[in-house]
Amino acid sequence: MPxxxxxxxxxxxxxxxxxxxxxFGWCLNKVSGQAAVSPIKFGAAKTALGLAGGIAYVFGLxxxxxxxxxxxxxxxxxxxxxxxxxxxxxxxxxxxxRSNPTLMRAAVLLxxxxxxxxxxxxxxxxxxxxxxxxxxx
Numbered sequence: 001m002p003x004x005x006x007x008x009x010x011x012x013x014x015x016x017x018x019x020x021x022x023x024f025g026w027c028l029n030k031v032s033g034q035a036a037v038s039p040i041k042f043g044a045a046k047t048a049l050g051l052a053g054g055i056a057y058v059f060g061l062x063x064x065x066x067x068x069x070x071x072x073x074x075x076x077x078x079x080x081x082x083x084x085x086x087x088x089x090x091x092x093x094x095x096x097x098r099s100n101p102t103l104m105r106a107a108v109l110l111x112x113x114x115x116x117x118x119x120x121x122x123x124x125x126x127x128x129x130x131x132x133x134x135x136x137x
Contacts, residue, residue, distance in 0.1 A: 012125050014047065020118045021046040028095065028107055037094050046090050050115065053082045076119075080112060087111035 022043030029035050057079055062068050067078050087108045091097070097104045 008129070009126070012129075013122060016121055016125070017047040017050070017118055018043040020114065020121070024111060024114050025094070032095060032100060032103060034095060034099070042090070042094055045094070046086070046111075049086045049090055050083070053086045054079070057082045076116075083112045083115050084108065087115070 018040070020043070022039040025037060025039040025042030025046075028042075029037055029039065061082070062075065062078070065078075067075050091104050091107050091111065095104055095107070
Protein backbone atom coordinates (compact mmCIF):
# COMPACT_ATOMS: atom_id res chain seq x y z
CA MET A 1 0.00 0.00 0.00
CA PRO A 2 1.47 3.37 -0.92
CA UNK A 3 2.14 5.75 1.95
CA UNK A 4 1.27 8.81 -0.15
CA UNK A 5 -2.47 9.54 -0.30
CA UNK A 6 -4.29 10.00 -3.57
CA UNK A 7 -5.09 13.60 -4.50
CA UNK A 8 -8.76 12.96 -3.76
CA UNK A 9 -7.94 11.55 -0.34
CA UNK A 10 -5.61 14.43 0.47
CA UNK A 11 -8.18 17.02 -0.62
CA UNK A 12 -10.89 15.30 1.43
CA UNK A 13 -8.60 15.15 4.45
CA UNK A 14 -7.71 18.84 4.25
CA UNK A 15 -11.30 19.90 3.64
CA UNK A 16 -12.77 17.91 6.51
CA UNK A 17 -10.00 18.57 9.02
CA UNK A 18 -9.36 22.28 8.34
CA UNK A 19 -13.10 22.93 7.99
CA UNK A 20 -13.97 21.01 11.15
CA UNK A 21 -11.25 22.65 13.22
CA UNK A 22 -12.13 26.08 11.83
CA UNK A 23 -15.72 25.50 12.94
CA PHE A 24 -14.41 24.51 16.38
CA GLY A 25 -12.33 27.71 16.49
CA TRP A 26 -15.34 29.80 15.43
CA CYS A 27 -17.42 28.29 18.24
CA LEU A 28 -14.62 28.83 20.74
CA ASN A 29 -14.38 32.47 19.62
CA LYS A 30 -18.09 32.90 20.33
CA VAL A 31 -17.93 31.23 23.74
CA SER A 32 -14.71 32.94 24.85
CA GLY A 33 -15.44 36.35 23.33
CA GLN A 34 -12.07 36.37 21.50
CA ALA A 35 -13.04 37.30 17.96
CA ALA A 36 -9.43 38.18 17.10
CA VAL A 37 -8.56 34.52 16.46
CA SER A 38 -8.99 33.58 12.80
CA PRO A 39 -10.93 30.30 12.56
CA ILE A 40 -9.18 29.39 9.29
CA LYS A 41 -5.72 29.99 10.77
CA PHE A 42 -6.77 28.01 13.85
CA GLY A 43 -8.05 25.15 11.66
CA ALA A 44 -4.94 25.11 9.48
CA ALA A 45 -2.62 25.19 12.50
CA LYS A 46 -4.53 22.38 14.22
CA THR A 47 -4.46 20.27 11.07
CA ALA A 48 -0.70 20.80 10.66
CA LEU A 49 0.09 20.11 14.34
CA GLY A 50 -2.25 17.13 14.37
CA LEU A 51 -0.68 15.69 11.24
CA ALA A 52 2.82 16.09 12.73
CA GLY A 53 1.69 14.50 15.99
CA GLY A 54 -0.05 11.69 14.12
CA ILE A 55 3.02 10.92 12.07
CA ALA A 56 5.18 10.90 15.20
CA TYR A 57 2.67 8.60 16.89
CA VAL A 58 2.35 6.13 14.00
CA PHE A 59 6.03 5.97 13.07
CA GLY A 60 7.61 6.51 16.49
CA LEU A 61 5.45 5.55 19.43
CA UNK A 62 3.39 2.74 17.88
CA UNK A 63 6.38 0.61 16.75
CA UNK A 64 8.16 1.23 20.07
CA UNK A 65 5.18 0.07 22.12
CA UNK A 66 3.86 -2.69 19.85
CA UNK A 67 0.41 -1.11 19.70
CA UNK A 68 0.07 -2.09 16.04
CA UNK A 69 -0.10 -5.74 17.08
CA UNK A 70 -2.94 -5.09 19.50
CA UNK A 71 -6.51 -4.21 18.59
CA UNK A 72 -7.42 -1.35 16.28
CA UNK A 73 -9.36 0.21 19.16
CA UNK A 74 -6.22 0.37 21.33
CA UNK A 75 -4.29 1.85 18.42
CA UNK A 76 -7.01 4.46 17.95
CA UNK A 77 -7.33 5.30 21.67
CA UNK A 78 -3.57 5.30 22.15
CA UNK A 79 -3.44 8.60 20.27
CA UNK A 80 -5.30 10.38 23.10
CA UNK A 81 -2.17 11.60 24.96
CA UNK A 82 -0.70 13.01 21.74
CA UNK A 83 -4.01 14.69 20.98
CA UNK A 84 -4.16 16.19 24.48
CA UNK A 85 -0.67 17.63 24.00
CA UNK A 86 -1.47 19.03 20.55
CA UNK A 87 -4.76 20.56 21.66
CA UNK A 88 -3.16 22.02 24.80
CA UNK A 89 -0.39 23.63 22.73
CA UNK A 90 -2.87 24.98 20.20
CA UNK A 91 -5.33 26.39 22.74
CA UNK A 92 -2.44 27.90 24.69
CA UNK A 93 -0.96 29.45 21.56
CA UNK A 94 -4.19 30.92 20.18
CA UNK A 95 -6.25 31.59 23.30
CA UNK A 96 -4.02 31.32 26.34
CA UNK A 97 -5.14 29.57 29.48
CA ARG A 98 -5.04 32.56 31.82
CA SER A 99 -8.09 34.37 30.42
CA ASN A 100 -10.50 31.58 31.39
CA PRO A 101 -8.68 28.43 32.58
CA THR A 102 -11.81 26.35 33.11
CA LEU A 103 -13.15 27.10 29.63
CA MET A 104 -9.77 26.44 28.02
CA ARG A 105 -9.34 23.09 29.81
CA ALA A 106 -12.82 22.12 28.64
CA ALA A 107 -11.91 23.26 25.12
CA VAL A 108 -8.90 20.92 25.13
CA LEU A 109 -11.07 17.94 26.08
CA LEU A 110 -13.77 18.89 23.57
CA UNK A 111 -11.05 19.35 20.95
CA UNK A 112 -9.80 15.81 21.49
CA UNK A 113 -13.38 14.59 21.03
CA UNK A 114 -13.64 16.72 17.88
CA UNK A 115 -10.47 15.09 16.51
CA UNK A 116 -11.91 11.63 17.05
CA UNK A 117 -15.23 12.68 15.48
CA UNK A 118 -13.49 14.06 12.40
CA UNK A 119 -11.49 10.82 12.14
CA UNK A 120 -14.84 9.02 12.11
CA UNK A 121 -16.05 11.26 9.28
CA UNK A 122 -12.85 10.54 7.35
CA UNK A 123 -13.24 6.79 7.93
CA UNK A 124 -16.78 6.90 6.49
CA UNK A 125 -15.65 8.97 3.50
CA UNK A 126 -12.80 6.56 2.78
CA UNK A 127 -15.15 3.56 2.97
CA UNK A 128 -17.91 5.08 0.82
CA UNK A 129 -16.16 6.98 -1.96
CA UNK A 130 -14.12 5.15 -4.61
CA UNK A 131 -10.46 6.10 -5.08
CA UNK A 132 -9.94 7.12 -1.48
CA UNK A 133 -6.54 5.63 -0.73
CA UNK A 134 -4.90 6.90 2.43
CA UNK A 135 -3.22 4.77 5.09
CA UNK A 136 -4.02 7.15 7.97
CA UNK A 137 -6.59 9.75 8.81
